[in-house]
Amino acid sequence: MISVFGSANMDLVAYTGRAPALGETVTGHAFRTIPGGKGANQAVAAARAGARTAFIGAVGDDALGPQIRAALADAGVDVSRLRTVPGPSGIAHIVVEDSGGNSIIVIPGANGTVTGPAEDDVAVIRRSAALLLQLELPMDAVVAAARAARASGRERPAVVLTPAPARELPAELLQAVDLIVPNEHEAAAITGETDPEKALAALLATVPEAVVTLGGEGALYGSRGSAPVHVPAFKVEATDTTAAGDTFAGALAVARTEGMPPERALRFASAAAALSVQREGASTSMPTRSEIDAFLTVSGGNP
Template sequence: MITVFGSVNIDLVSRTARLPRPGETVPGSDYQLIPGGKGANQALAARRAGASVRMIGAVGTDDMATIALSELEAGGVDLSGIQRSGATTGMAVITVDDNAENTIVLSPGANARLSASGLQAGAIGAGDTLLLQMEVPFAENLAAARIAKAAGARVILSIAPFLPVEREAFADVDMILVNETEAADLARHLGLLPGSNGAATVAKLASELGRTVIATLGPEGAVAATQTETISVPALKVVPVDTTGAGDTFCGVLAALLDEGADLATAMRRASVAGSLACAKAGAQPSFPLREAIELSLASDPAFP
């Protein structure tokens, strides 16, 4: 069982030929309202990969809440842990250019009031997985991690969006997920010199923190460092349409595979394929692939052993 403790947002998305410079107005497409939030994204990605998933999050009392929860509800995610807090649901204003790059402005709304009290006694057990991100109060993340670790669960922290995290905050974390930029930022924050590439940086972080560290590398795939080995996996070759949510897809699918008992290399291969597939469609949650699509793409690409 996977429990995701994290953000639920509505994404307001507009496409434009190029991203605006400071002070500049550029023409955009008709906007779309798409369910999002890193917590909700990871929950849906894990569910579509075949896991049983419970979402612990917060939404407002506005009309946006129904849209924000719609894909999770349709996908069969357990929403009994959703809290109603305050007037507004979190919103991300996203601009996507013709190169599939994006800018994001996040208004937290109810996410700022999410409490770890939603993790009731007995809700997480030994062998379960807790997924955390950085769009809710970090003190509540730490409280959730303590609850899960005490119950014997695996705790995975996605440091996205990046915030400087002190060493002691990883006490109840088993696995740290970052992208290449976040890996370098974390290394510098901890007083380490980033490596010459993503693999070298995650190796330094894993050694320093005594934790498994995984970095996504965009079109180069992903790399993990444990205390005993380094694992690299390629990305699936796709024509990118929108990279929004690709990292969350990776996180959710990785957790789903680990939760069902796969080894790290197997889980990373499927997570990398899923993240690539998510880049080939517009929007975050609507782009997340089902398990069947992941397996089909994996089997048909010679880059994957």
Template sequence: MDLVVRQPRLPKPGETIFGSGFSTVPGGKGLNQAVAAARQGGDIEFIGAIGADACGRDLRDLVADEGIGAAGLAEVSAPTGTAHISVVDSGENSIVVVSGANATVTTLTPNQENLIRTAEFLVMQCELPVQALLAGIEVARAHGVFTVLTPAPVVSLPEGFLASVDLVVPNQLEAAEFTGERDPVRAAEVLSTGGTWAIVTLGAEGCVVAYDGTVLGLAPARPVAAVDTTAAGDTFVGALVARLASADLVAGVGRGISEKRMIDAVRWATVASSISVTRHGATSSMPSLEEVAAILA
């Protein structure tokens, strides 16, 4: 659950300032991406955990309202995870995550494994423990499921982990953390080495798209007046995967994804993300399929 404070600026250490607003909004990177994908026409099953508390009930209700399958959503004794988000007047944000129930997902149940086995795409984030991600990738690779990772929050990952993923989508800061490269173009090259897709998002500057150590290009952002960037990256990933799944994949490049299809999906995701930053909140800001299609028509 996102606990969001709007404020003029970030306070200095030890300083108290006044905020201009507070809201409680369903969130979490996994849920955000699932909602974004569902609103773009994706058929989604969710794997994760919530607590037996008011936040957990609200999140389960949202999952149902969005038409997202909840067979893989466990209820545990730990409290539901929270994200404490400061949004400054410029629209930028800083976030502190308290994992709560998410931290209990260290293995996958047979039912959760079956959900992965029968999917086309497995979309992951680092808000679940690395053990769960490793288990998910193992099942996915054994059954030809395309794997997508947003490596956030930044955590220590085993050697070769990123190379085992079909598509990795970090922002510029995350890409630098994992590669040591400040130049996002170079970071994308490094992340994509070995037959992986990499998309490094750059906020208002767009994103860098690379495959197998080669940058394919810089996709520009759609200019808008941003009011809240909280869900920009998650909207991008959810819309991207929904678009990739919207038609038969073209074989021959990138573990089943053609360059043409990826660029098309990036274009779609860029528009979806641009809409989300013009609205407040996370799931509350994400556009529908019809909204994105109207802009691209």
């Protein structure tokens, strides 16, 4: 089982030819409300990629909370540890350009009330093969979840961190992380290195394994004591890149818990991300296991 401790939002998505500059108004051509949030997205991605998945987080007692909960449940995610708290649910305002690029403003709402895993949450984490973390919850809560995973004993879950939004990472968090998965911009912000290979090397000074995603250029994997591995991206026409990174992280966690070696796991995650960017939305864009397997079969497993 994979557990995800993270954020759950409702995405308010505007589609337009180009995003407005400061003070400018542009006309869009579509608007959608889509359940999202980096934590919820990764949970949906993992569940659709074939893993039994549990989500730990919070939604508000507003009209959006039940919609977010239902979307997770419909994707096959266990929402028994998704609690409802007074106040609004988390919101993300997203502008998607016709090129597929996006800009996002996140308003935490209920996510900001999460202070750490409750006792029952810890029990779920300790039964998991992997724990997925991101940084849209308060940092103290993320550290507490990582601490709970690390205290699980010999068979503790692998802790996979997506350090987004990028910020300074506490030493206690890094000490508990087994695999960190930033994109190239997050890796640069964390390490101060703009060259992805140098950033990867800097990350490996603090964690055992790292993957730096490079968008259309693929992904770079490294572990301590081994040479970096670059896996190119599958060449597809992007419609909407929202949550491509979350799709990649969720699918990568599934691949690793199934025992796939790193290069094969990266191809599996890259295939999932390639499928997602061809569709609109965050959680709505994420492929099923059968779709990922079919895509890899048609491509021969190679980008």
